[in-house]
Amino acid sequence: MAEHVTSRKVYFLVFAALLALTLATVLVAEVDLGVFNDVAALTIAVTKALLVLLFFMHVRHSTRMTALTAVAGFFWLALLIGLTMADYASRGQILPYVAGK
Amino acid sequence: MASSPLVDPHATQAHHRALAHQFDSLDQQKESSTLGMWLFLVTEIMFFGGLFTAYVIYRTLYPQAFALASHTLNVPLGGANTAILIGSSLTMVLAIWAAQVNWRKGIALFLLATIALGATFLGIKSVEYREKFETHHVPGPSFHFVPESEHVKVTDPQLERHASIFFSLYFIMTGLHALHMIIGIGILAVLTVLAWKGKYDSEYHNPLEMTGLYWHFVDIVWIFLFPLLYLLGAHAR
Amino acid sequence: MNTTAAAPPVTTTAETAFRRPNYLNAAYGVRSWLLTRDHKRIAILYLISVTTFFAIGSLFALLIRLELLTPEGDLFQPDTYNRLFTMHGVVMVFFFLIPAIPAVLGNFLVPLMIGAKDLAFPKLNLASWYVYNLGGIFTLWAIIHGGVDTGWTFYTPFSTHYSNTYVIATALGIFINGFSTIFTGLNFIVTIHRMRAPGLTWFRLPLFIWATYATSVIIVLGTPVIAITLLLVAVEKTFHLGIFDPALGGDPVLFQHMFWFYSHPAVYIMILPAMGVESELIAAFARKRIVGYKVVAFASIAIAVLGFLVWGHHMFVAGESIYAATIFSVLSMLVAIPSAVKVFNWTATLYQGSISFQTPMLYALGFIGLFTLGGLTGVMVATLGFDVHVHDTYFVVAHFHYIMVGGTIMGYLGGLHYWWPKISGKLYPAFLSKLAALLVFVGFNLTFFPQFILGYLGMPRRYWSYPPEFQVLNVLSTAGASILGVGYLLPLCYFIWSMRYGKDSGDNPWGAVGLEWDTTSPPPTENFYTTPVVTHGPYEYNREEVHNRMSQEVTLG
Known part of the structure; x- marks a missing residue:
């Protein structure tokens, strides 16, 4: 190499x-x-x-493996933030007093 | 099979001084340590990622308090630190470049420059921290926050509480980042000594590359921290 | 008294076996163990540490079951009881279940199974053992000084503001232990990627390697998040910063999100390696290739990935938005698909196999039944409406013990029994070990099946007393726990016994295929006398060469 x-x-x-x-x-x-x-x-x-x-x-x-590893790291971070956010973003729909104050 | 003699696996191969016994070649060793280092960086992404998650959630819940609290941070100092850290990344890659072209003294010089820039960053950071203590912006019993905004002038207890979350996150995020830099500077110091002794050359400079990856990663964390913490309230002035 | 019905006779006599150089007699003395870089010796070190923590965790379980023998709280104060179940959970989850199979069996087997001389980073491997013990010492220190009472989940604001027990020390212990887990997982990924023997392509890897790989991916991606979460708890408690503090506008549910982002996938860190062991055992004792090898391999990866998308099902009743809850519920059920695929494929492998009921196989068969029950009740609690009723009851306790104890520990014990001749070069008593397997199975079911009923009837978890009408089922559970305890003690005794008095096992007492069986037992320090070259897939019990080699070994003997 x-x-x-x-x-x-x-x-x-x-x-x-x-x-x-x-x-x-x-x-x-x-x-x-x-x-x-x-x-x-x-x-x-x-x-x-x-x-x-x-x-x-x-x-x-x-190598592609290195690039894949880096991408996986950021992708999983997006999962953590995204799915947590999914909870907070949709909470106010039912409980307006919880979100957005 | 059981009767075959125990052969020395290295007997037939040229053995580089830096080749560990479990590997067959320096290439395999280098590929392994590169992958290992990247996996470590992935754990770092997720480690800081937990903090970024908390930041994103609270920022969404309390946008006004976050903008006003962010406004109190010192943008010129933060911006200067960003430039300094980018500069230290440049000297770090130049150290590896020096190794690749076999300029042994150059390696140590560039590493020293990296350490100097890293230390400058930490120095500026400590000035900022002191400022926060003086203005009672450190969360805790003496925490006090009055926004410097045209819209909100009086002390608002709720806003003050939410601002304390911002400052908690600010201190934990920049604190952990600074801790990573201190560790990085420690490693760089060791490498400088070894480089000065001529341990690294164009054939073998793996530790430089690995430390470089770490150092650049710490740089990337700051690249995100700077706009998220410092700039978010800039236009709220 | 020894096993090996279908196995070829032992190829070497006891004396020659021990004159032969192996990793056990390569060097002597405490120093040679404490400073070793040999993955096999580190596996033994881990075996000792992990067994110690298992014993401590079991002791807490025993005390919990004793207290629950009667409806009144007569043995402990409620405070003490809170600490007991917390310490049971902390020790078992972080210091036994998570490291057990990867750090003991994985450490020993990964290089052997892929034909490597060692793991990619032997020093890091040794460091991981020391870090593990350092984390353990922190936790033990906390236990000795009075323990923690927050539950193993450390929910805020109780952990950060109200509990006056040793939350910080325990959290730091788990934080430190996380490094050890990461070191191990990182080492495995690099080793499996970069150190495979010539010819050993991905689809020639044993399924244990696939499972270990998937586990390591979860470890690397998940563990840092629990580390930062517990660090935040410790920082908030120490400096009174507000991160999760509702008084300051913080949200405790955010803690739960971050906690379960790791702690749910952690369940897969526990069960995936056990699934890997299961595949090896089923193939070896049914003498068949695992049906749908590739599907089982990819199912491990699918579980690892999907496992990260389901954590919200722990917060159905914690104030999570019902929209998010619905998504998490659906995603949770998706994980059942790759899990079920594995169960179906193991069962299909048994079909028309030439099954021999050796001790490891008994654990393997037990695993299928118990894991299926644990998995199916998992689908039940993933259902939004049902979870509201059984949340925080013994139904949930029974469900996850079926996975963790019925799955992971059955897999761990099965694996230990299967590879013990490889590890020690010795055989253990066949009858006694089969009896122990039976006791574990019966004891386990007697302990935890009544808890399904208790939970369904409404008995909440984490209380030291209960209404008298629940007593019969609780007595059954405690009786089962005693049997289970005996079932765990027996292997400990006869494994130790076998090291000195056990019959020499020969290189391959089960007549199994796989690179780890191609070398001597116990293996030499460098694992193989010559680097193996792989020309075929795993579990090829029908291949002509395997038959020939087996008959050759018979003639050699």
């Missing part, structure tokens, strides 16, 4: 992109976009995380 050597240029580009995105997320948060503030913040965070995962953590050049 020959190891893939990423050039320094790629690393510096990714670094610059991450800094730019950090600035972007701070600036976007200053504007009131309603729910889209959350959407924008999370989109930027996910993009940054993907950049770190793919380039700094070398997922781009790793």
